[in-house]
Amino acid sequence: MNKLQTGILVLLMPAMGFAQQSLKVNIDASQAPQLQGWCEQAKSEMEAWFPRLINLMAPEGESMPSEINFQIKDSNDGVAYTAGTQMVAMSGWVTSHPEDIGLTIHELVHVVQHYPTYNPAWVVEGLADYFRWGIYEGKPLSWFPQSSKKNGYEDSYQVTAGFFLWLERGPAPGIVRQLDSAMRKKDYDERIFRDCSGKSLDNLWKDYVKARKG
Ligand SMILES: [Zn+2]
Incomplete structure (x- = not known):
């Protein structure tokens, strides 16, 4: 240089x-x-x-x-x-x-x-796997395992990480930082999903399952 x-x-x-x-x-x-x-x-x-x-x-x-x-x-x-x-x-x-x-x-x-609480654990582990697999490893969305459960986002780890990756790239850009920020303040709430996208967590999950099937 x-x-x-x-x-x-x-x-x-x-x-x-x-x-x-x-x-x-x-x-x-x-x-x-x-x-x-x-x-x-x-x-x-x-x-x-x-x-x-x-x-x-x-x-x-x-x-x-x-x-x-x-x-x-x-x-x-x-x-x-x-x-x-x-x-x-x-x-x-x-x-x-x-x-x-x-x-x-x-x-x-x-x-x-270094959050003050490990609750909800699926957010903590979902974020850790989002950064590991989605950002560090750069895996495409199709690589992430899916869940067809109603609350499949709670499956945590790679399943949740795929959901977060899809949210960041589509309906809720910036959500990862919002979730991380809220977790630091012990202020996690499902409303974060609505604030970032206009849709509820459950509806976003339904859209995600549909998008992955399509
Ligand atoms: Zn972990």
Whole structure:
């Protein structure tokens, strides 16, 4: 990059509201040293995506951690979890799914979320999978699993993520940021869906099921 380009970037960055937050991921692979290389890859993805996630979400002045600890646990039980700034992935899962680096992006969303409540869980997990599969992996809508249940949006994870992706691209652009913002204030309410689209959550879901069938 030449001097002129650098100068333009410096000028533009504050005006465009780019977050400056950077993240350092501390790896602990002592329980499964053979996965050190996998951890290094995950670390570099997470450190690259942390500021992007902050920009896509609505932490509005909330302070974000500058470091997190990422540990591989020697276990065949489960996939991964995050509590505050402690992220854990299980060696059994990682060994049998080495391509699943993106699981750490899902967990990283939980770090940025840091919501005061896990309720409703389908919104929390739906958003985490929206950012992981819809944004980070860039999967097309047709990739996302469907549910024909009446309240299928409550199926959470990938089902809800597909619904959010469809809402963002069609009837309710901006809804993801609205949901994230409300969750931070313990202010989630179904009316957010109507505010963003003019339609109720149940009617939006019906439209989504129809659109996916069509
Ligand atoms: Zn999760």
